[in-house]
Amino acid sequence: MEQLLAYARQFERQVWIQSLGRCLFLAGYGLFQFYLPIVFVNQVGFSATAVGVGLSSASLAGAAGKFASGSLAESPRWGRKKTLLLAVSLVIVALLLLAIADEFPLFWGATVLLGLGASMYWPVSNAALTDLTAPQQRNEGFALLGVAESLGLALGVAMGSGLLAWLERGQLLFAIDSLVMLAFLGVMQALSAETRPAAEAAPSALSGWGTALRDKWLGMFLGANLLFTTYFALANNALPLYFANFVLGDRDGSAIGSITSLLSWQIAFGALLQLPVARWLGRLTRASALLVAMLLWGVGLLLVWMTGVSPAPPLAIAPVALGTIALASVAYQPFAGAIVAELAPRSLRGVYAALSAQCWSVGYALGPLVGGWALDRGPPLAHNGWLALAVTSIAGLIALSLLERAPSRLASEMSPTPSRVLSD
Template sequence: MKLASQSQLSSWLPSIHPQVWIFAIGRFFSEVGTGFTLFYAPIFFVNQLGLSATSVGVALGSASISGIFGRIGGGSLADSGRWGRRRTLLLATAISAIGSLVLAATNNFTTLIIGSLISGLGIGFYWPAAEAVVADASQIDNRRETFAIARLADNLGLAIGIVLAGFLIAIIGSYRWLFVIDAISFMVFFGVVYVGVSETEQQQTGESEKTEFFAAWLAVLSDRRFLVYIAVNIFFTIYISQIHSTLPLYFKNFVLVESAAKGFAETTISGLFAWHLVFAIICQLPVTSILKSYSHTLALTVSAILWAIGFGLIWVSGTAPSHQLVWVTLALGVFAVAIVSYTPSSASLVTELAPENQRGVYFSINALCWAVGSFIGHPLGGWALDQPQIITNTYWLGFILSVAIAVAILQYLNRILPE
């Protein structure tokens, strides 16, 4: 019996490179800080600073503009022999800490834009290098699990941060300290990377052995299979952007609690998103294990269908006469499974398509999908929340229709991947 349990544990937690565990610890601390601000920032800027939901959506979406430059530069720096993954991560965390401090001091739309642009630049530098570190330390037989461990650390940190933020707001009533704590968490992450993470890829230095900047980008942009994946990946990143910016404000201002003319309290919203992340944590390894035997495109198709179901439940929560909390709880649970179905397979697919010496650039373009998704999703969600209730509710049905397009693209990708 003991041997059977050990065998099951080893199948769920395969041999993971020690570098991944150290890096996951750093990501955990960073995401604790992110959890303090991720879901509360829209509520703070709209309900306390008095900015419109549209302007907040535009400001948060502006982070994608600087994020595009950050991702392009970050991917090239991560592959560079002079910089590499580690130095790029250190630069990213320092910039992100500055951005959080600017957001903590925000009093108007202009400062919000500046803080968002700085934060977006830091995030842009971060993701290509972060994904490349995990990819370098993974093997083909445990690649999905390796990425799942990194995402597990992210979600665990976010869940703890969200719960602590809810208590902090209830005690002191100030949202600004959330951004200060976020800045501190980035500096802790900086320390973990500086002390515990070494360069994961031996960078080539010879002119004949290294890929030049423009040649590397041209090579990636000529990879037809990767470009088709990028097209469908943008759909997923737009969906995820709705959870981060649109849904918190929707729950606060539009989903009316039974027998009351107001939305959910901040503590309830905190509990809902904590549930979303805790359920993602619980499902991460089992879902990854189940989907491991299937193709990446099938795993992504499962995720797309779950997104459609989740958006349908959100629509019900805004239109049903009762039991709104039940519908919202179910929706966030479905979204959790959709995300854990998506992230390991998505990152693993990029790793398999990318040559080892170009992983930074491939993950740079992959990360650009998140910038594009935020650039589209945040302002779109803000616009929808500024419309009459009937349009706001119908907004979620549009996402259900978009899933059909995403699934069609995935089926085409499945046909051309063997090429």
């Protein structure tokens, strides 16, 4: 108990408020992220490709949202707090539109607005945490946000399963979700503080983005990060539908309970291990920790492929596959955020976080589009696509190995302390 209290006291109050906000945001995010494809394909009647087009368009809109978020977060007029409140307001409007969308144009417009708002949240939230933590705290600070994410997602998935079983019209799930996001908006408005360093002069938008784009070490990380984000996108969007329609072989909705149990297991397992994994991997350089995460993603995707092609019962392999993906996720999160935070000049934290977050726009543009297309092509491609995806992790391992081999050059360019970026 004393150790727990000591851990809690190392973070200031605003860190815990940001974590509470992350939990609420992810509860709302979990309500729509996992169930949106299932509702619009199996209930509204859209094709998987059409839903994939909508979600990919949302990711493209998210690219603009992240640029806007990075610039607004560094603006003295907007700062972190106002940018965050704007982001969640856009998400609320989008969810209300999804609740009434029965034609593709309205669905497409709602998903674009959803992508714009949701994408604006991540850079400004991560920049706020960077403002609130010292360098030696950041691994565990981002791990704390990871725990909050996992708890929020678990709550959102559980709520979504129960609501879908109870609601006659599945789209009402999005209207209820808007209330969760409204609660998040109220908490952050009432309790959060502006964290942008008051003494920092805001760089011009073009010079700030130019500095980030010329940073070769950031670019090296972004290459590997594109693979990570594509894996996350496919796991969140295509994987539940793949399990429902190809592994459990049930399109009438009766498999929702099994899928929810699997997703809840994945999230709960990740939440339980987030802080221990962050502390254990904290002994390594940050690039080495990400190498471990990439290796785990490759193994997890290989196990997903096996759930569909192995003669063993799918529900015997699926928990192992999702447990491995959960480990990969919790190994990734603290160290990806910490590398970007340490690379960024103090006056450009929002810009660097936004540029890193662009990987999520690209990943979530490619993932749903390719995933939806593959699922529409039938069982051979739906199954073997996961094997092909697992093979791509080799490229990520190579990219991170190159980053691992250059710690002294990275340190000399970014900090007078030799181990500042790749390790604490």
